Amino acid sequence: MFRNQYDTDVTTWSPAGRLFQVEYAMEAVKQGSAAIGLRSKTHIVLGCVNKANSELSSHQKKIFKVDDHIGVAIAGLTADGRVLSRYMRNECINYSFTYESPLPVGRLVVQLADKAQVCTQRSWKRPYGVGLLVAGLDESGAHLYYNCPSGNYFEYQAFAIGSRSQAAKTYLERKFENFTDASRDDLVKDAIMAIRETLQGETLKSSVCTIAVVGVGEPFHILDQATVQQMIDAFEIVGEQEAPDAAAGQEASAEPEPEPEQGAAAGEGVAPMDI
Amino acid sequence: MNFMASKQPENSLLGPEADSQRTLYPNVTGTSVVALKYKDGILMAADMGGSYGSTLRYKNVERMKAIGKHSLLGASGEISDFQEILRYLDDLILYDNMWDDGNSLGPKEVHNYLTRLMYNRRNKFNPLWNSLVLGGIKNGEKYLGTVSMIGVNFEDDHVATGFGNHLARPILRQEWHENLSFEDGVRLLEKCMRVLLYRDRSAINKLQIAKITEEGMTISQPYSLKTYWEFSAFENPTQGAVGSW
Numbered sequence: 439m440f441r442n443q444y445d446t447d448v449t450t451w452s453p454a455g456r457l458f459q460v461e462y463a464m465e466a467v468k469q470g471s472a473a474i475g476l477r478s479k480t481h482i483v484l485g486c487v488n489k490a491n492s493e494l495s496s497h498q499k500k501i502f503k504v505d506d507h508i509g510v511a512i513a514g515l516t517a518d519g520r521v522l523s524r525y526m527r528n529e530c531i532n533y534s535f536t537y538e539s540p541l542p543v544g545r546l547v548v549q550l551a552d553k554a555q556v557c558t559q560r561s562w563k564r565p566y567g568v569g570l571l572v573a574g575l576d577e578s579g580a581h582l583y584y585n586c587p588s589g590n591y592f593e594y595q596a597f598a599i600g601s602r603s604q605a606a607k608t609y610l611e612r613k614f615e616n617f618t619d620a621s622r623d624d625l626v627k628d629a630i631m632a633i634r635e636t637l638q639g640e641t642l643k644s645s646v647c648t649i650a651v652v653g654v655g656e657p658f659h660i661l662d663q664a665t666v667q668q669m670i671d672a673f674e675i676v677g678e679q680e681a682p683d684a685a686a687g688q689e690a691s692a693e694p695e696p697e698p699e700q701g702a703a704a705g706e707g708v709a710p711m712d713i
Numbered sequence: 714m715n716f717m718a719s720k721q722p723e724n725s726l727l728g729p730e731a732d733s734q735r736t737l738y739p740n741v742t743g744t745s746v747v748a749l750k751y752k753d754g755i756l757m758a759a760d761m762g763g764s765y766g767s768t769l770r771y772k773n774v775e776r777m778k779a780i781g782k783h784s785l786l787g788a789s790g791e792i793s794d795f796q797e798i799l800r801y802l803d804d805l806i807l808y809d810n811m812w813d814d815g816n817s818l819g820p821k822e823v824h825n826y827l828t829r830l831m832y833n834r835r836n837k838f839n840p841l842w843n844s845l846v847l848g849g850i851k852n853g854e855k856y857l858g859t860v861s862m863i864g865v866n867f868e869d870d871h872v873a874t875g876f877g878n879h880l881a882r883p884i885l886r887q888e889w890h891e892n893l894s895f896e897d898g899v900r901l902l903e904k905c906m907r908v909l910l911y912r913d914r915s916a917i918n919k920l921q922i923a924k925i926t927e928e929g930m931t932i933s934q935p936y937s938l939k940t941y942w943e944f945s946a947f948e949n950p951t952q953g954a955v956g957s958w
Contacts, residue, residue, distance in 0.1 A: 535829075536825060536826055536829050537818065537821075537822035537825050537826060538821060538822070538825040539819075539821060539822045539825070542814070542816040544812075544814050544815075544816065545812060545814065545816065548812075576815075576816055577815060577816045577817075578815050578816075
């Protein structure tokens with residue numbers, strides 16, 4: 439994507455009918471570390487890769503509990519993600535207070551998408567630079583949605599976002615047909631395997647990833663490290679050889695990054711705006 | 714929009730002119746509503762009277778209405794406030810339907826919405842002068858609750874408003890049981906309504922019974938209860954009372 443004269447503000451269309459600022463915002467999502475989600479009829483599992491900036495620092499929180507029945511995993515500008523999580527928590531709690539009933543996730547997702555759309559149509563705002571995988575329950579069962587900075591949202595059986603997410607997506611595409619009827623534990627196992635794909639050779643251990651589950655009769659919660667490590671060991675997921683990631687340490691693009699990534703973003707020639 | 718040119722701000726509680734902006738007493742009122750859970754859903758009864766003080770002025774007032782697909786609302790108290798509540802609920806159900814997403818507000822949600830509504834008005838010293846009964850069934854789960862004009866709310870297997878609390882609830886406590894058949898439920902409600910008709914002077918002998926089940930809501934045509942006035946206690950009622958005639 440090259441600089442051009444139509445990308446200065448979000449309220450300028452390009453002659454080809456594109457809003458470049460929105461597309462650049464979607465790039466920010468691709469630079470963030472990976473997050474994946476997959477669902478069965480009754481459960482949804484969210485997972486993310488947690489890389490700390492340095493050995494001295496702790497890693498960033500990328501999975502948020504929004505309500506007992508809704509959780510979200512983010513990729514991109516985590517500050518934007520935090521703000522949107524707070525919005526979602528607020529909406530859920532207000533609905534619960536008025537109706538004493540959980541807010542259906544499908545409605546929350548639409549409200550979130552409408553909020554993101556506003557930022558694509560005001561000259562004094564910028565789009566949110568974060569993609570959200572929203573996992574939640576409503577009357578018709580378990581749902582997984584992806585909300586992107588453009589204000590679009592889609593429902594998925596399984597999805598992955600962030601850097602090196604294509605590897606996870608490939609894995610999920612192979613396996614997704616089994617997910618609907620999978621048991622909760624199988625679903626978690628598949629989530630861990632999908633995360634392993636994004637690490638591409640690096641050792642998979644529980645300090646590097648975070649897994650969260652929500653389902654019918656199971657409130658949203660993040661699995662603790664010990665449980666995750668147990669599952670990794672039990673499923674013998676760890677690959678034998680772990681040639682350290684040979685990616686040249688390329689600094690990310692022009693925009694200031696809160697999460698400097700080792701891997702370069704895969705340059706997609708196609709307009710990244712979702713259809 | 715305020716043609717009265719009142720100098721008081723909308724939320725002022727002070728000063729005599731401000732009083733014309735908030736409810737002080739009801740004008741046209743309905744009397745008791747009685748409701749109970751039965752095998753297939755909820756049964757609710759209310760007469761069709763609208764009293765103007767002590768005058769039984771209006772005799773064709775429907776005090777029970779269906780709300781959405783799953784709920785039934787009955788009200789006693791100020792009729793115009795009941796109509797206002799129906800308008801609020803109309804909007805609520807409309808927006809719920811507009812989502813068109815397979816989710817819908819059930820009786821529990823409507824009841825809690827009404828609780829918030831009534832309580833918030835009470836806090837502004839401008840109540841909706843009603844006692845509401847909200848019943849319904851959704852996905853096999855029966856729900857029956859009540860909200861008062863000050864926001865007191867609770868659920869139970871049988872509820873009543875106004876005089877019904879004093880005259881009907883004791884009967885229901887004795888005779889209600891789980892899984893009443895439709896006929897037994899109606900018989901029990903009629904027993905309660907008959908006592909109310911004898912003893913509540915704002916009651917009229919023209920009532921409707923509404924039922925709500927998974928299939929939907931139906932409301933009976935208005936009808937009257939048979940009454941018996943030949944009890945010996947009704948003859949010479951003042952015998953022995955000093956000073957009466």
